[in-house]
Amino acid sequence: MLRLLMSFIALVVLSGTGLSDQPLEIKIGYLRQAPSRIRISLIDVPAANDGLAGAQLAAEDDNATGRFINQRFTLVEKQIGENDDPAAAVNVLADQGVSFVVTSLDADRLLKAADAGKARGETLINAFALDERLREQDCRANVMHVAPTRSMLADALAQYLVWKKWRKWMLMTGSHENDVLFADALRHAATRFGAKIVEERAYQDMGGGRRSDSGSVQVQRQMPVFTQNVPDYDVLVAADESEVFAGFLPYRTWDPRPVVGSAGLRPVSWDPSHEFWGAVQLQNRFQRAFKRGMNARDNQAWEAMRLIGDAVAHTKSADPKAIRDDLLSPGFALGVQWHAEHDPQHNPINRALFEAFGEALLARQRAG
Numbered sequence: 001m002l003r004l005l006m007s008f009i010a011l012v013v014l015s016g017t018g019l020s021d022q023p024l025e026i027k028i029g030y031l032r033q034a035p036s037r038i039r040i041s042l043i044d045v046p047a048a049n050d051g052l053a054g055a056q057l058a059a060e061d062d063n064a065t066g067r068f069i070n071q072r073f074t075l076v077e078k079q080i081g082e083n084d085d086p087a088a089a090v091n092v093l094a095d096q097g098v099s100f101v102v103t104s105l106d107a108d109r110l111l112k113a114a115d116a117g118k119a120r121g122e123t124l125i126n127a128f129a130l131d132e133r134l135r136e137q138d139c140r141a142n143v144m145h146v147a148p149t150r151s152m153l154a155d156a157l158a159q160y161l162v163w164k165k166w167r168k169w170m171l172m173t174g175s176h177e178n179d180v181l182f183a184d185a186l187r188h189a190a191t192r193f194g195a196k197i198v199e200e201r202a203y204q205d206m207g208g209g210r211r212s213d214s215g216s217v218q219v220q221r222q223m224p225v226f227t228q229n230v231p232d233y234d235v236l237v238a239a240d241e242s243e244v245f246a247g248f249l250p251y252r253t254w255d256p257r258p259v260v261g262s263a264g265l266r267p268v269s270w271d272p273s274h275e276f277w278g279a280v281q282l283q284n285r286f287q288r289a290f291k292r293g294m295n296a297r298d299n300q301a302w303e304a305m306r307l308i309g310d311a312v313a314h315t316k317s318a319d320p321k322a323i324r325d326d327l328l329s330p331g332f333a334l335g336v337q338w339h340a341e342h343d344p345q346h347n348p349i350n351r352a353l354f355e356a357f358g359e360a361l362l363a364r365q366r367a368g
Helices: 002-013 052-066 086-095 107-119 150-163 177-193 213-226 279-290 296-315 320-327 348-357
Strands: 024-033 071-080 100-104 123-126 143-145 168-173 196-202 235-239 259-261
Touching (some): 024 052, 052 296, 086 107, 100 107, 107 123, 150 259, 168 177, 296 320
Parallel strands (some): 024 100, 168 235, 235 259
């Protein structure tokens, strides 16, 4: 019934639009690195299609719209290993006719891919890397972002904690580079929103098996003693993107305190429990297709793909410059990509289509 409704609405909205015999062909690349499968718990090990599943669902959504306006979208996936060159991978995608590439890469690989893509006229959409430098000193004009930064996540967490009046924090930081970057973002957020870090402690990763009996038991037993003799605090904030110790903190701190940050209450851009703005329909479709919940990486890849799909639908063009200009235009927004004459608040047909597709998440800051 939903597909019939979508078909009917699209036909009504697009009545009078002339269609050519051959569909407009758009190829979108998806460049990803294999996700690390080292986790404290087996239940936290990412799926093999982590992120990719969101891109695949979005490609189906793009084609659901495209069938009625004679547009066809193809997802071209390329995975690189730890020692593979992302620049070479971007060139391979360009040789296949790809002008827009959704990336699930860390910051260093993304920059290499972006520099190679610039020479080939490719635009990259970052759906993974959280690093602030990608929007600052390492900004690239041909990179857009749907992934949040660490400061965005830290700010969201800090605002909630301050609202709860949990202003006194104990900060625990891991020893890896990403842990330190997240800790920096948390410090800035504390200052910005009026929290106070009463104690900082660093946890040194000594190696060993995180899921082996010796490794897990050792870290678990360390947590109570490691959190002992701390000045009075409201909440323990963990910066452990490497997932070495934070998962062992809840219910093991010396004092009974909530744990947030990299364990317990975590700031994320999307969660399987999200239910607003058409999310239930999107979650249900994802669950049926992939037999698991949509996570933040899946949703960020979905958003990136849908950005391109919406821009192509609006411009009715496969020209990379026209699509990019539309993406960067002030009036562009994902899911409400209707200009003044198509305002979904005043047009019941567009509002129904808007609700049927379940796309009401506004595009995040896009220009690097």
